[in-house]
Amino acid sequence: MAASTAPTTPAARGPGVPRHVAIVMDGNGRWARRRFMPRVFGHKFGMETVVRVIDDCARRGIEYLTVYAFSSENWKRPDEEVSGLMNLVLVGVSKYLTRLAKDGVRIKVMGDRSAVSEKVRQAWNEAEELTKNNPGLTLTVAFNYGGRWDIVQACKRALAEGVLAEELSEEVLSRHMALAHAPDPDLFIRTGGEVRVSNFLLWQLAYSEMYFTECLWPDFDAAELDKAIAAYSGRERRFGAVLDKAADKAPA
Numbered sequence: 423m424a425a426s427t428a429p430t431t432p433a434a435r436g437p438g439v440p441r442h443v444a445i446v447m448d449g450n451g452r453w454a455r456r457r458f459m460p461r462v463f464g465h466k467f468g469m470e471t472v473v474r475v476i477d478d479c480a481r482r483g484i485e486y487l488t489v490y491a492f493s494s495e496n497w498k499r500p501d502e503e504v505s506g507l508m509n510l511v512l513v514g515v516s517k518y519l520t521r522l523a524k525d526g527v528r529i530k531v532m533g534d535r536s537a538v539s540e541k542v543r544q545a546w547n548e549a550e551e552l553t554k555n556n557p558g559l560t561l562t563v564a565f566n567y568g569g570r571w572d573i574v575q576a577c578k579r580a581l582a583e584g585v586l587a588e589e590l591s592e593e594v595l596s597r598h599m600a601l602a603h604a605p606d607p608d609l610f611i612r613t614g615g616e617v618r619v620s621n622f623l624l625w626q627l628a629y630s631e632m633y634f635t636e637c638l639w640p641d642f643d644a645a646e647l648d649k650a651i652a653a654y655s656g657r658e659r660r661f662g663a664v665l666d667k668a669a670d671k672a673p674a
C-alpha cells in the first residue's frame with residue numbers, strides 16, 4: 423500500500439459534497455470468489471479499500487465516514503470467516519493505526535463490544551484512545567452493530583439515566599444513539615448490487631440520500647466515490663417539506 427501523500431484532515435468541503443457518508447461495504451466474498459480465493463481474502467482487500475477511501479473522503483472535504491464492518495447478524499457466517507474478520511481488526515490496527523493517527527483521523531467504534539474478544543476490544547480501545555483529540559475526518563467503524571440493537575441500547579441508557587416517558591423525545595434518544603458524535607449521514611452508499619439497508623443505522627438514515635452500486639467493495643475507488651457524490655449533489659433534499667410552493671400553484 424502506497425504511503426499517504428496528504429494529511430487526512432478534511433479539506434474545505436465543496437458545494438454538493440456530503441458532510442457525512444455511511445457505507446455498507448458489500449461484495450468482498452464475490453470479489454474473492456471470482457479470484458478462486460477464500461472469502462477472507464476479499465475482506466483483507468476490503469480493508470485496504472477502507473484505508474484508501476478515508477483519504478479520498480478527506481480530500482473531498484467529507485468530515486464523517488461511517489462503515490459497516492461487522493453486523494450483529496454476521497456471527498451466523500462460517501467460523502473461519504468470523505475469526506478472519508476478528509483477526510483483520512488486529513492486523514488493521516497494528517498496520518494502519520499509527521498512520522491514520524498521524525494523518526489526523528479520529529476513530530470511533532460503535533456496536534456491542536461485550537461479545538467480542540478481549541484482544542479485539544483492546545485494539546478498538548487503543549484506536550479510540552490514540553486518536554480521540556484528532557481534528558481530522560471522523561471514521562466510525564460499526565462492529566457487532568445493528569440498527570435495532572442501537573435503538574434498544576439508546577432507550578436502555580436513557581431509562582438508566584432516569585429519563586421519564588414524558589421527557590423522551592427524538593432529540594433525547596438521538597443523544598443516546600451510538601452515532602451521537604456525528605450528524606445524521608447525508609449520503610448512504612451500498613456497494614455489491616444489493617438494494618437494502620441490512621439493519622444499518624435505522625434511526626439515523628431517516629433523511630439520507632441512498633446510492634446503490636454494482637461495484638464490489640474491494641474495487642471501490644475515488645472515481646466510484648465521485649460518481650456517488652455526483653448523484654447526491656443532483657438530488658433535491660426536502661426533509662419532508664415542499665421547497666418550491668409556487669411551482670405547485672395552478673396558473674391564474
Ligand code: FPP
Nearest residue numbers: 447448449450451452453465468469491511
Ligand atoms: C460484506 O461483504 C462485507 C463484510 C461483512 C465485512 C466488511 C469488512 C471489511 C471491508 C473489512 C474492514 C474491516 C475493518 C475492521 C474496518 P460480503 O462478504 O457479504 O460479500 P458478498 O456479498 O460478495 O458475499
